[in-house]
Amino acid sequence: SSELTQDPAVSVALGQTVRITCQGDSLRSYYASWYQQKPGQAPVLVIYGKNNRPSGIPDRFSGSSSGNTASLTITGAQAEDEADYYCNSRDSSGNHPWVFGGGTKLTVL
Amino acid sequence: EVQLVESGGGLVKPGGSLRLSCAASGFTFSSYSMNWVRQAPGKGLEWVSSISSSSSYIYYADSVKGRFTISRDNAKNSLYLQMNSLRAEDTAVYYCARDRLGESLDYWGQGTLVTVSS
Numbered sequence: 001s002s003e004l005t006q007d008p009a010v011s012v013a014l015g016q017t018v019r020i021t022c023q024g025d026s027l028r029s030y031y032a033s034w035y036q037q038k039p040g041q042a043p044v045l046v047i048y049g050k051n052n053r054p055s056g057i058p059d060r061f062s063g064s065s066s067g068n069t070a071s072l073t074i075t076g077a078q079a080e081d082e083a084d085y086y087c088n089s090r091d092s093s094g095n096h097p098w099v100f101g102g103g104t105k106l107t108v109l
Numbered sequence: 110e111v112q113l114v115e116s117g118g119g120l121v122k123p124g125g126s127l128r129l130s131c132a133a134s135g136f137t138f139s140s141y142s143m144n145w146v147r148q149a150p151g152k153g154l155e156w157v158s159s160i161s162s163s164s165s166y167i168y169y170a171d172s173v174k175g176r177f178t179i180s181r182d183n184a185k186n187s188l189y190l191q192m193n194s195l196r197a198e199d200t201a202v203y204y205c206a207r208d209r210l211g212e213s214l215d216y217w218g219q220g221t222l223v224t225v226s227s
Contacts, residue, residue: 033213035154042204042220043154048213086154090211096156097168098144098214103153 002026002091004101011107012077020072020104022087030090032070034063037084037103046085047072074106082108111135111216113205118221125195125225131188131205131218139163139183142208145190147201148220155201158190159208173199195225 004024012018022032031050035043045054047063060075070089074081087101117129131143145157158179159168167179178191188205202220209215 031212035214037154042217043214044217045209045213045215048209048215054215084153088154088156088214096170097142097159097208097211098156100146100154100156 002089002093002099004032004087004089004099006085006087006101006104008102009105009107011109012074013109014079015076017073017075018077018106020074020085020106022070022072022101023068024089024099024101025068026089026092026099027065027068027070029092031065032063032087032089034061034070034072035086035088036081037086038082043086077106077108079108082106111207113207113216113218115203115205115218115221118203118223120224120226121195122227123196123225126191126193127195127223129190129192129203129205129221129223133186133188133205133207136207138181138186142166142211143181143188144206144208144214145179145188146204146206146214146217147199147223148204149198149201152201157203160188192223195223197225199223200225 034047037043051063091099112134114132144159160179176194180189204220205218206214207216
């Protein structure tokens with residue numbers, strides 16, 4: 001099956017912009033989705049498709065993609081954005097529907 | 110309001126079995142593919158299994174193939190995961206998640222903890 005690779009940890013100063021990346025061959029064929037997970041809580045979808053936000057997700061969250069890399073950008077990071085972020089996409093190998101990245105822990109300083 | 114509520118988790122011995130349920134409400138359950146995703150303690154998310162809206166297509170991760178069985182009852186708006194031959198490495202929080210048109214997993218339940226230990 002395909003794999004998605006994320007940096008394990010990223011930090012950002014309060015109010016600054018941070019980009020979290022996700023790399024994998026499946027991203028050449030499919031868009032990534034991004035999920036935010038806070039401790040003890042279920043994941044929450046924050047970005048899907050080309051750059052779509054579900055209702056209730058602040059517009060400081062945005063997504064982009066180029067080649068085999070997808071990115072989640074938080075413009076003006078807030079303290080409440082500190083969380084784990086996971087990317088996922090369809091699996092281009094065709095063996096399984098979905099594949100997840102290993103997750104990135106975002107620390108807001 | 111879309112709601113997914115998992116149940117059935119608990120402590121089970123290695124080699125034992127457990128059946129998880131996910132009760133869905135707030136949407137037309139029979140129109141959506143559904144998934145199970147798990148998260149071992151302190152680890153990342155791992156896709157486990159998927160089932161299409163009419164149960165025509167079923168997929169499993171290699172790590173659970175042959176041991177787990179996904180099913181659904183559209184009349185009861187419910188998703189299930191029968192887990193047999195459980196191993197310590199199956200210990201995780203198990204989430205059910207709705208498949209948004211093959212583009213994302215847009216709604217998740219709160220999860221149910223499965224602990225496999227002697």
